[in-house]
Amino acid sequence: MDVIEKVDIRDEEGNTMDYSLYKGCSFPPHVVGNVRDLVANCAKLKCRQDDVLLYTYPKSGTHWMHNILNMFITGNFAYAGTASYLEFAKIDVIDNMPSPRLIATHLEVDLFPDDIKNGIGKVVNIVRNPKDVAVSYYCFLSSMKGVGFTGTFDSFLRFYLKEEFFFGNWYGALKQWLDIGKTYPKMKIFTLYYEDLKRNTLPNLKRVVNFLEIPRDEDFCKSVIDNTGFATMKRHHETESKHNEQFKDVVKDGVLPIYRKGEIGDWKRWFTPAQSELFDRVYKERLAKYDLDLVYE
Template sequence: MELVKIVDEYGNKIHYKRYQGRSFHPDFLGNVRDHLAEISAYEGQRDDILLCTFPKSGSHWVFNMVQMIRANNFEYNGTPAVMEFQPISDFEKLPSPRMYLTHLGYPFIPMAAKRGDIKIIHVLRNPKDTALSYYEFFNSMRNVAYEGTLGGFLKYFLSDEFVAVGSSLFPYMKEWEDAKRNNNKLQILNLRYEDLKQNLFENILKITKFLNLDRPDDFLRGVEQNVSFERLKEKHDSNLGETERWKNNADGGRLPIYRKGKIGDWKNKFTVAQNEMFDAVYKEKMEEMGLTLDEFIFE
């Protein structure tokens, strides 16, 4: 493993761990290799749910709606445990029914999930809003992987070196799409952030069916109300949003999760030149990798 610290020509600071040619967040536990091995070998429990998302794609939102549906109540469930940032022993302590999160690319998720022994919920969001949300997220915390301008961040976000967890955006999407196409053992529900925003109740019904649960419509309507952006932000801004794990990054360990939660906010921040650059690189990368994903909703 190599610790990488870069200051580019504009003074933007980039910090990550490199292992076997891939970039990992600097908070990834240990030397990367050993923790990846532990994650891969983790068997979990048969009723576990593994939430898989690229960072800033609605992870906490989906986590809370799933846990409300499973627990049959409207209690706020806070911040999910994240496999790459916490010891495996932490997951054994989680109360059932258990759900935990990873931003790792497909090659690194537990083998139990690849065998279909753990159900997966996978969420994607349009890359422009993802990039902006990630930049604002870093900009609101201490001791982060990137410090600098939005323009510098967008170039970095679109590069192969981007500090996600194990891959930048385009390999992440390709590896997941290849897995969905080639591994018929996967028990996976695919969700789009924008579809959740536009058709939330329909997706709550879809999640409930995927979990093989029977919940009355009036209860699921209550879930819909309790996972509104305003309701979750209010809960998160209370002491319920505090965590010990992230105390070095944010006051009270409260991650700046809930910012706007809108589709198309990138239009308020990207310059014309930045948007044209993003479109050109995005088109080139998608064609280069042969990705045929349905078109994202960008506004």
């Protein structure tokens, strides 16, 4: 039987990171159940042709895109709250969701349901520049209890750049996605870049509609934009999530800190020149074979 390894890192400054390692994949402490069952259940999940799987590396615009997709799928502009995640929801809850289902995940591509890999359902992915992801991820984890990390931003960057990090490191997750045409050629995929979606929202939403093959016109897309602005989404989230029992033990008032700034380039307020140079060096080493033009400001 494959072994679940509990990893507990303590550095010389007292910073900590804890996670579970299984089949080469790393999982934060707050996933549901044990990771062996999680991996097995995800693999065998029975998918449907009209399923939409939203795949993101954490802090890449997941909740924003979840609400956008939900509006397109349902045809109304109601705030949809927090997504149902493969790794955080019980599998029978996902099994019993009515069609069309919108499911989210931070799991690595190799852990997707077998049906998804074989072209049943569609997958939407958002890629965000890794420096802004790092800052947003650090702020998120630092404001919660029992999520596997405590420490300074500098220590977080050292953990973040390791090969093993929650849900895999950013570089490895992106390479799996970029190689998806070779590894899982049947999978129906669509890629959005967070910064492009922020700056060119309407044309990108039209691309999303075309991929989903849902009849939504330009006026509908404009209404989606009006109803998914950052301030609007943050207000809805904070109002509807207060005193949420699900997260009462890890965050104040049950409100997950998922809306912080949503800006492009906030990393400049956090990174020192030395940290940025280290980050750039690691980026070039790990993605040397890939032609990417990410936006950082």
